Amino acid sequence: xxxxxxxxxxxxxxTFSQEDSFFExxxxxxxxxxxxxxxLQNCFDANVLNHIFNTFKTPEVVxxxxxxxxxxxxxxxxxxxxxxxxxxxxxxxxxxxxxxxVFDALPKIKPGTYNGKPTFKQYSIPxxxxxxxxxxATKSLxxxxxxxxxxxxxxxxxxxxxxxxxxxxxxxxxNKEYTSQLNIPFTHSGYAxxxxxxxxxxxxxxTASKPFVYEDVSKYYDFKAEKEALTKGKETLVSRKLWNEHxxxxxxxxxxxxxDPIFDFEVGKDTDADFxxxxxxxxxxxxxxxxxxxxxxxxxxxxxQGRFAQYYNQYAESIKASDEVAIIPGRGIAKRFKDDSxxxxxxxxxxxxxxxxxxxxxxxxxxxxxxxxxxxxxVSDVASPSPFLKINTKFWKIKYTNTWMWLKxxxxxxxxxxxxxxxxxxxxxxxxxNATKRLNVGFFESIVWAKSQNRGFDINYINPIxxxxxxxxxxxxxxxxxxxxxxAKYKINDNINAYSQFVLDEFSLSDITGGxxxxxxxxxxxxxxxYYNAFKxxxxxxxxxxxxxxxxxxxxxxxxxxxxxxxxxxxHLWGANFSELVLIxxxxxxxxxxxxxxxxxxxxxxxxxxxxxxxxIYQSYNDRPGDTGITVGQGNKTKTFYSNLQAGYxxxxxxxxxxxxxxxxxxFNPEAQTATTFKNNTVWFNFGIRTDLFNWYFDL
Numbered sequence: 001x002x003x004x005x006x007x008x009x010x011x012x013x014x015t016f017s018q019e020d021s022f023f024e025x026x027x028x029x030x031x032x033x034x035x036x037x038x039x040l041q042n043c044f045d046a047n048v049l050n051h052i053f054n055t056f057k058t059p060e061v062v063x064x065x066x067x068x069x070x071x072x073x074x075x076x077x078x079x080x081x082x083x084x085x086x087x088x089x090x091x092x093x094x095x096x097x098x099x100x101x102v103f104d105a106l107p108k109i110k111p112g113t114y115n116g117k118p119t120f121k122q123y124s125i126p127x128x129x130x131x132x133x134x135x136x137a138t139k140s141l142x143x144x145x146x147x148x149x150x151x152x153x154x155x156x157x158x159x160x161x162x163x164x165x166x167x168x169x170x171x172x173x174x175n176k177e178y179t180s181q182l183n184i185p186f187t188h189s190g191y192a193x194x195x196x197x198x199x200x201x202x203x204x205x206x207t208a209s210k211p212f213v214y215e216d217v218s219k220y221y222d223f224k225a226e227k228e229a230l231t232k233g234k235e236t237l238v239s240r241k242l243w244n245e246h247x248x249x250x251x252x253x254x255x256x257x258x259x260d261p262i263f264d265f266e267v268g269k270d271t272d273a274d275f276x277x278x279x280x281x282x283x284x285x286x287x288x289x290x291x292x293x294x295x296x297x298x299x300x301x302x303x304x305q306g307r308f309a310q311y312y313n314q315y316a317e318s319i320k321a322s323d324e325v326a327i328i329p330g331r332g333i334a335k336r337f338k339d340d341s342x343x344x345x346x347x348x349x350x351x352x353x354x355x356x357x358x359x360x361x362x363x364x365x366x367x368x369x370x371x372x373x374x375x376x377x378x379v380s381d382v383a384s385p386s387p388f389l390k391i392n393t394k395f396w397k398i399k400y401t402n403t404w405m406w407l408k409x410x411x412x413x414x415x416x417x418x419x420x421x422x423x424x425x426x427x428x429x430x431x432x433x434n435a436t437k438r439l440n441v442g443f444f445e446s447i448v449w450a451k452s453q454n455r456g457f458d459i460n461y462i463n464p465i466x467x468x469x470x471x472x473x474x475x476x477x478x479x480x481x482x483x484x485x486x487x488a489k490y491k492i493n494d495n496i497n498a499y500s501q502f503v504l505d506e507f508s509l510s511d512i513t514g515g516x517x518x519x520x521x522x523x524x525x526x527x528x529x530x531y532y533n534a535f536k537x538x539x540x541x542x543x544x545x546x547x548x549x550x551x552x553x554x555x556x557x558x559x560x561x562x563x564x565x566x567x568x569x570x571x572h573l574w575g576a577n578f579s580e581l582v583l584i585x586x587x588x589x590x591x592x593x594x595x596x597x598x599x600x601x602x603x604x605x606x607x608x609x610x611x612x613x614x615x616x617i618y619q620s621y622n623d624r625p626g627d628t629g630i631t632v633g634q635g636n637k638t639k640t641f642y643s644n645l646q647a648g649y650x651x652x653x654x655x656x657x658x659x660x661x662x663x664x665x666x667x668f669n670p671e672a673q674t675a676t677t678f679k680n681n682t683v684w685f686n687f688g689i690r691t692d693l694f695n696w697y698f699d700l
Contacts, residue, residue: 049135059094178223181352194221196532206399257289266688280306299349319567321410372499383568407565444485524549551614577614578603604635
């Protein structure tokens, strides 16, 4: 039955090539180059059929059992003219292996073209068993098809078959997302699987601007091969959907899409809490697809209720919006659910279009990240999703990322008379340059400005190559908050690379050189190193990272112009006025995985006296205690220790559905407890099953 359905979806061999138009040209074998353009397809067909007849060796078991049937092969000729088998359907595995061998033996030829540019072409062919010279039969069949095509249908008859013809254009699903313009869901553990591949010495990749697009990473990492290596339980439809495939997948000639449910069911215990258990209950739907070869779309909707560890709940309520219950960090505004839980719906979606090989444009509602580390001092994914427009341009040894974001101020000062949250805007430039095959350097700049009665989305910041700092001076220094930064990454060898970031919020040379520790010295830096296949253990990645940001960085005299969204920082989770050491280990073996993390840090929080010591970016720096003697950790000095150990099993690689268990230990020890700062000594056990599509940050 499976084979019968598959054959119905295929075009007979004599017409397997995509219907040629004036703009298309099929792949060309060397002996076909002198042929007329109208004969090129027939010449290509004949070469493939003759190669099969001369090369195919019927396996012994097939001959012994006197099998009569077909081997159906779906293959393509890529942009370089290489043959690649996509799918083989046959009664015997030996026939599948032989068909693959035969097509692997085909030489590289001139690729097909569209509008004069190389393109890939897909074909399907049923190989007759026992082997016959199908090239002879093709000629007679081709002539019959030609006669049929000459029998013109009336317009009325043709349009009446339009609806039924849609299903006839179906083709076998070929995991086209792995070469599409879709974003690879950004999770640190997921990206660790291919991080080494894209950081090998000599690659011309750019690894800071995230999330990555599948089309870019597929040059360095074979997603299809890795997925096939994990294939299991393919005997029945239910087992395939559970272990290997999308729930719904549909592919036609020029479009495809998938539909999957989203789950995040967790239950746990916090030893420091005054309630019985923690939990999270997320249900949702994920839709992704593509139209043609250049356009992709994505949407996910989450409906969630949860109660977390006590320290996390306290923090969520401390950053709540004016009239709301809480803001779940990284997710969004929450309503009260029952007596002590939260209801927090979230939606993310985007459109992705690549009109040329060097340009990708995305418009959507989601998150972005710039950096090679676990944290980012430029743009991070710790805040709630927001609307954005992003343009990635790649050429030579350059990648240039422009992002415009629409943010919200949910503080009392950011709420209008009708209770609506006011908007502000953020625009960023990030230039990544591979200076050598080992060294990458980057330049970053960002500006935040407010929407007001006299100012909306400022046209000055639409220019993708202008310097924001200059515009800030033109429009007035109080009209925006500009941030500048530099980054660097050095590949010591294939297994070790070092990375760094430096961010500058304000530059005053006299204050920097004055030696008085001026408050104007608003800067931060990051130093990190990654070690892949550590100690010669495959798939073991170790990472160490140090982050330090001086007080008042990212803040502004106008609280509306801080570097934040929905009461969360757009950079480091801790805001400013801190130093932090992060140690991470990640390992995976087949479908099993384990992650370990330790955070050690010191930060200077505020007391209950309305004085800003530089940690809270939502408080005006005009409320500082003085102009000099400003040091990291000033104020309510708080030491933090956080560790997490997680292990689990990947249920379905196509949807990234995982089952896991973890334990977190947190010691949060401020010098003084305040209305929003509580001493915690937490041990949090957690167990769950979740569709892993984004990063959770519990290391507050």
